[in-house]
Structure formats: structure tokens, C-alpha cells
Amino acid sequence: MTLYWIVCLAVCAQAQISGWGPQSKVVTDSIYSEVLQAHRAFTLYLPPGYDTGTTRHYPVLYLLHGMLGVNTSWFSDQRARDVMDQLVASGEACEMIIVSPNAGGNPATEWNGYFNMPGWAYEDFFYKEFLPHIEKTYRVRSDKQHRAIAGLSMGGGGATSYAQRHSDMYCAVYAMSALMDIPAMGQAAGDDPDPANKMALLTRSVQENSCVRYVTDADEARKAELRTVQWFVDCGDDDFLLDCNLGFYQAMRQAQIPCQLRVRDGGHTNEYWHSALYTCLPFVSRNFGR
Numbered sequence: 001m002t003l004y005w006i007v008c009l010a011v012c013a014q015a016q017i018s019g020w021g022p023q024s025k026v027v028t029d030s031i032y033s034e035v036l037q038a039h040r041a042f043t044l045y046l047p048p049g050y051d052t053g054t055t056r057h058y059p060v061l062y063l064l065h066g067m068l069g070v071n072t073s074w075f076s077d078q079r080a081r082d083v084m085d086q087l088v089a090s091g092e093a094c095e096m097i098i099v100s101p102n103a104g105g106n107p108a109t110e111w112n113g114y115f116n117m118p119g120w121a122y123e124d125f126f127y128k129e130f131l132p133h134i135e136k137t138y139r140v141r142s143d144k145q146h147r148a149i150a151g152l153s154m155g156g157g158g159a160t161s162y163a164q165r166h167s168d169m170y171c172a173v174y175a176m177s178a179l180m181d182i183p184a185m186g187q188a189a190g191d192d193p194d195p196a197n198k199m200a201l202l203t204r205s206v207q208e209n210s211c212v213r214y215v216t217d218a219d220e221a222r223k224a225e226l227r228t229v230q231w232f233v234d235c236g237d238d239d240f241l242l243d244c245n246l247g248f249y250q251a252m253r254q255a256q257i258p259c260q261l262r263v264r265d266g267g268h269t270n271e272y273w274h275s276a277l278y279t280c281l282p283f284v285s286r287n288f289g290r
Helices: 002-018 080-090 122-137 154-165 184-190 198-208 211-216 220-226 242-254 270-287
Strands: 025-033 038-046 060-064 097-101 147-152 172-176 230-236 260-264
Touching: 025 122, 038 080, 038 122, 060 154, 080 097, 080 270, 097 122, 147 154, 147 270, 154 172, 154 198, 154 211, 172 270, 211 242, 230 242, 230 270, 242 260, 260 270
Parallel strands: 060 097, 060 147, 147 172, 172 230, 230 260
Antiparallel strands: 025 038, 038 097
């Protein structure tokens, strides 16, 4: 009998070392967009039981990358899979599907941005093609109370603006070092009228969709809609976008719209956004199903 238990323990230990049992996975796929007339890649985190529990549907977090980033960046640069696996194992986050679409690349040659602009109707693609495709193809729960959005830098501003203007679709938003508006030092980038200047088009699109102005211009009906979303702003004390993030938070306070704020030690860096995931993922988990 003693030998039997020794063998069992050895098998269990080997199973743990070898990673036996259901594992999470990160997969990349693409969709052809009629709106953009191009293929657009996206990357997903699928929880450990996704392939075995074929009837279970999961909450979904849309995780938006920053400028220069692509759909894989959250998993290569900010190590989202590792953080998610740790937090699920510890019980701090629930199992969910994470979706990161591609809205970027080298701005000298590739379109960047989550808004519609001349030649790049990305927001139309996102809502008319991409979300329907994800909800039809993967087992995500497609109601407001089980859909959240987050992002960093350009993606943080995109996530905030999407949740502002589509407040009926998201239960929570987590904005990291967010491009809430164009800071004074970057406004000149939008002055070039050349329609081929992708950076100028992006700059103007962010100005036109200013997250700060959306709040300061809000009437009571809009404020009531914004109060149906849980808001969280996270920015480093050395980040060049800190003032924009503080301006957004102050506008939310003045409008009496609840919003959490964290200003932590750090700058506009991958390590900062990696560490932010340890707060972001439990935050959206707590708000799913509320």
C-alpha cells in the first residue's frame, strides 16, 4: 500500500510539472472587413476549460493596445496570459475570454486608431463587424453586464470613449495611461491637412472624440448613462499623459459620476501596464454580473 501511494504522488507531481490538465491558451485569428477592405487580425485568451466545457459561456473583456502596438502586444509585451492565469488560480479574477483586436502598427505606414477617420472607419468595423463576429464565433456572454473594455495609452482613450458613447454595452472600463485627449505638446501633429498623413488624422480623431470634453459637455441624461458604467483610471506619476488623466477624473468628479483613480509610481512603459493588469482583471471580474 505504501508503494501504491508513493507511485500516485509521483504521478501527480509529474502531472503538475508537465502541465497536464486543461490549460489556458492564446490564439490569433483574422476577419475580413468589408468596411476596411482588409483583413484584420485579433488575438484571444481562452480560459482553461474552454475546449472541454463546450456549453459554458464566459464574460468578455475587450483589451485595446496602444499606438505602435498590435493585437499580440498585450500577450507578448504586457504578458496578459501569465497574469490572468495567476489571478484565476488565486481566485482574484474570474475565468473570462480576453479579446485584443489589431488597430495599429508603425504609424508611418499603418493606420492607428479606434475612431472613424477619412480612409479608416475603424469604429464602424469594430461595432458592425468585429463584435458580432466574436459573439457568433466564440462562447462569450453578449450582454452589458458581462462585457467590459480596457486599454493602454491610445487604447485606454479608445476604451474610455467607446464606453462613453456605447454605455449600454459595457459594465466596466479600465483606462491605463489613457490618451483622453491630445496634450498641448502634441496638438501641432494634427495641423497637417495632408490626407495621407496618418498621424495627423489620428491626432484630429482623438481631439474630436475627447473623453474629457464628453464629460464636461454632458447634460443630465448623458451623466445618468455614464453612471451605469464602472470607471477606473490608472496612470503613472511620471507619465506624459498624467494631466489628461487627471483632467478626465476631475471632470467626472464635477459631474458626480463615480470613478476610481490610481496614480502609481511609473511612466509610460510596458512594465507599468503589466502591473496594472493585477488591478484591472480583478476589477472587471467584480463588476461582471452586477
